[in-house]
Amino acid sequence: MSKVAVDAIASDPAQRQAADGRRVRGDASRRTVLQSATDLASVDGLDGLTIGRLATASGRGKSSIATLFQSKEGLQLATVAAARDVFTALIVERARTEPRGVRRLASLLRNALDYSRDRVFTGGCFFAATAADVDSKPGPVRDAVRTALVDWYGYIEAQVRHAVANGELAAVTDPEQLAFELAALNEEANSRSLLLQDERPYDLAARAMRERLRAAGAAPDRLTALDA
Amino acid sequence: MSKVAVDAIASDPAQRQAADGRRVRGDASRRTVLQSATDLASVDGLDGLTIGRLATASGRGKSSIATLFQSKEGLQLATVAAARDVFTALIVERARTEPRGVRRLASLLRNALDYSRDRVFTGGCFFAATAADVDSKPGPVRDAVRTALVDWYGYIEAQVRHAVANGELAAVTDPEQLAFELAALNEEANSRSLLLQDERPYDLAARAMRERLRAAGAAPDRLTALDA
DNA sequence: AGATTACGCGAACGATCGTTCGTATACTAG
DNA sequence: CTAGTATACGAACGATCGTTCGCGTAATCT
Numbered sequence: 001m002s003k004v005a006v007d008a009i010a011s012d013p014a015q016r017q018a019a020d021g022r023r024v025r026g027d028a029s030r031r032t033v034l035q036s037a038t039d040l041a042s043v044d045g046l047d048g049l050t051i052g053r054l055a056t057a058s059g060r061g062k063s064s065i066a067t068l069f070q071s072k073e074g075l076q077l078a079t080v081a082a083a084r085d086v087f088t089a090l091i092v093e094r095a096r097t098e099p100r101g102v103r104r105l106a107s108l109l110r111n112a113l114d115y116s117r118d119r120v121f122t123g124g125c126f127f128a129a130t131a132a133d134v135d136s137k138p139g140p141v142r143d144a145v146r147t148a149l150v151d152w153y154g155y156i157e158a159q160v161r162h163a164v165a166n167g168e169l170a171a172v173t174d175p176e177q178l179a180f181e182l183a184a185l186n187e188e189a190n191s192r193s194l195l196l197q198d199e200r201p202y203d204l205a206a207r208a209m210r211e212r213l214r215a216a217g218a219a220p221d222r223l224t225a226l227d228a
Numbered sequence: 229m230s231k232v233a234v235d236a237i238a239s240d241p242a243q244r245q246a247a248d249g250r251r252v253r254g255d256a257s258r259r260t261v262l263q264s265a266t267d268l269a270s271v272d273g274l275d276g277l278t279i280g281r282l283a284t285a286s287g288r289g290k291s292s293i294a295t296l297f298q299s300k301e302g303l304q305l306a307t308v309a310a311a312r313d314v315f316t317a318l319i320v321e322r323a324r325t326e327p328r329g330v331r332r333l334a335s336l337l338r339n340a341l342d343y344s345r346d347r348v349f350t351g352g353c354f355f356a357a358t359a360a361d362v363d364s365k366p367g368p369v370r371d372a373v374r375t376a377l378v379d380w381y382g383y384i385e386a387q388v389r390h391a392v393a394n395g396e397l398a399a400v401t402d403p404e405q406l407a408f409e410l411a412a413l414n415e416e417a418n419s420r421s422l423l424l425q426d427e428r429p430y431d432l433a434a435r436a437m438r439e440r441l442r443a444a445g446a447a448p449d450r451l452t453a454l455d456a
Numbered sequence: 457a458g459a460t461t462a463c464g465c466g467a468a469c470g471a472t473c474g475t476t477c478g479t480a481t482a483c484t485a486g
Numbered sequence: 487c488t489a490g491t492a493t494a495c496g497a498a499c500g501a502t503c504g505t506t507c508g509c510g511t512a513a514t515c516t
Binding site: 020021022023025026029060061062063064067068 | 461462463464465466467
């Protein structure tokens with residue numbers, strides 16, 4: 001890249017930051033560290049995530065992590081954000097290829113089950129593992145976890161609403177009720193497979209989801225994502 | 229009590245231990261401490277339960293707790309056992325007044341919802357709070373939590389089987405499948421009410437349980453425990 | 457060129473962790 | 487009466503916690 005081009009970029013306020021070699025290096029470090037952090041937190045919770053063990057796991061000094069994230073709370077917030085990015089990319093984004101309604105809903109649920117089953121995070125679903133940890137401790141970390149889960153629940157419910165509006169589900173369907181039940185099955189599969197070290201809960205959950213959606217009026221050929 | 233009577237008790241090998249004033253005092257202390265311990269662990273998990281804070285919460289010295297339970301692992305095991313006693317007394321024992329089958333099943337589920345909703349433990353259901361933070365760490369503590377939950381799941385499933393055998397539920401009912409779904413609804417109500425600080429999830433869960441059992445063939449008049 | 461900013465690391469801080477020791481007290485056993 | 491046992495407490499142990507400081511390096515900004 002010519003010096004002229006560099007100057008042109010550097011003179012653009014929006015891109016100046018992105019071109020800052022120090023921040024680029026720092027962001028790369030943060031990304032690497034956060035990969036270990038989400039894994040550790042999925043096992044030990046956000047409270048059990050310690051800077052010392054994270055430093056060892058990512059091969060850096062303790063003070064480096066402290067510098068990169070300012071404080072433990074900053075680290076926790078960044079960890080939640082990183083986990084959320086993974087969650088969204090693997091579950092929500094992938095389901096967007098399906099049309100709104102039952103098809104996208106079924107894809108969403110299948111992706112969520114796979115994300116847990118594949119142990120994308122060592123301790124299973126990141127948010128299931130951390131929700132219990134923070135839900136009794138007010139503060140920005142709890143708020144971040146809560147927001148992520150509320151958004152997730154809301155997205156499921158939105159797809160149910162689309163399905164009802166589409167006529168794919170019976171008009172009498174209560175979207176909040178159905179979304180609650182579907183989320184419950186997903187989370188039970190995650191927690192029980194972790195507890196029993198068994199993959200069968202995923203089949204039980206998928207079957208329950210399929211039957212529940214069929215009972216609500218969904219056509220079987222739009223539920224193939226939930227087949228065994 | 230006369231001295232003769234005391235001697236008579238003391239000479240009975242089975243009751244000698246129970247009459248040992250030192251152990252009586254110790255057991256009373258353990259009971260008191262464990263009440264704080266189950267509460268703390270329901271909030272911070274069994275790992276987040278620390279001897280220091282438990283000492284403060286129960287108004288004793290740190291070394292007293294260490295003596296009473298030998299080690300942190302001993303404390304954790306005793307805490308799980310104490311929580312299990314409460315769980316069994318409030319949920320399982322109370323349901324035994326109902327006849328086996330759908331009625332006992334509905335009572336069981338109602339008691340479980342109430343036990344969570346009433347915040348018998350500050351952090352909601354003890355086992356939901358602690359399962360997440362031990363399920364990735366092998367050892368006797370994880371085994372104790374796992375056993376408690378497996379027994380609980382098994383008891384639900386046993387009532388489903390009784391109901392099928394009674395003819396209260398359709399013969400085609402898969403007991404493992406139905407028990408899984410009912411447990412999922414119960415746990416989702418607990419976790420979501422904690423996360424959102426809202427009691428509505430309990431109504432959503434009760435409604436789902438009732439409709440699911442009705443769909444499996446249960447008579448409405450045997451599901452009154454799950455009515456709103 | 458010089459001042460500033462961001463990363464990276466080792467060293468150290470006070471606090472808390474789980475555990476152990478010594479000692480005191482109460483009760484039992486022989 | 488003497489030994490032994492079970493609680494109870496304070497003090498201290500080494501380890502780890504989150505945080506801060508100083509110093510060096512690299513990149514940016516004025």
